[in-house]
Amino acid sequence: MKQTVYVISGPAGAGKSTLSKALVHMLPRSARIEGDIVNHMVAGGYKPPWKSECLLELTWKNIADLSHNFVQAGMDVVIDYVAFPHEVSHLKQKLKEETGCTIKYIVLQVEDQELVRRDRLRPASQQMGPRSIELARQFRESGVNETFILDTTAVHDDHLDKVCQEIRTNDRYVL
Structure with missing residues (x-):
């Protein structure tokens, strides 16, 4: 059976982690890649991904390599990270060429006031504040095909x- 890589994306507070954890537990052989953990592997010289294109590219290269390894081991992969269309396009190109896996792209969308509410429920060290709303705006302006958008407000x-x-059964999310 062909493996599937699920890219669960959206702004901070949209439900990426909650949904990706639930999804990975439904899949019989699976791995979950938290993009934030991969990004934070850089210790010396770390910068947030929106402030360093070089480190963001490195993060995506590492996510792609990890995904490739898991797919080659016969596992489905769930990626939990802020992923804009151009980033997923590069991931798709690498993985489809090397593994032939199916790639599904799901962009979680939430009304701004709900994003703010959810952000305030996080521990103080994990709150994104205005960055959540900024990411939501960037997704709205990024040209994400509506086919890939899933509203998780409610x-x-x-x-x-x-x-x-x-997500598992609907082909509308296939890239």
Whole structure:
């Protein structure tokens, strides 16, 4: 069976981590890649991804290499990271050429006031503040095809299984 790489994206507070954790547990052989962890592997000279194109490119290269390794081992992969269309395009090119896997791109969208509410529920050290709204704006302006957008404003934990099943079975998310 052909493996699938799921790229769960969207602004901070949209539900990427919650959804990706639920999805990875539904998949029989799977791995979850947290882009923030890969990004924070850089210790000396670290800069946030929006302030260093070089480090952002390195993060995506590492995510692609990890994804490739997991797919080659017969696993589906769930990537939890802020991923704009051009970044996913590069990931798709590398993985499709080397592995032939299916790639699904899901951009979580949330109303701004809900993003702010969710951000305030996070521990202080993890709050993004105005950056969440800025990312939401960037996604709206990035030209993301509406096919890939999933509104999670009203999604609560008791609906996660249904949303995960939708992502797994609906081909609208295939790149």
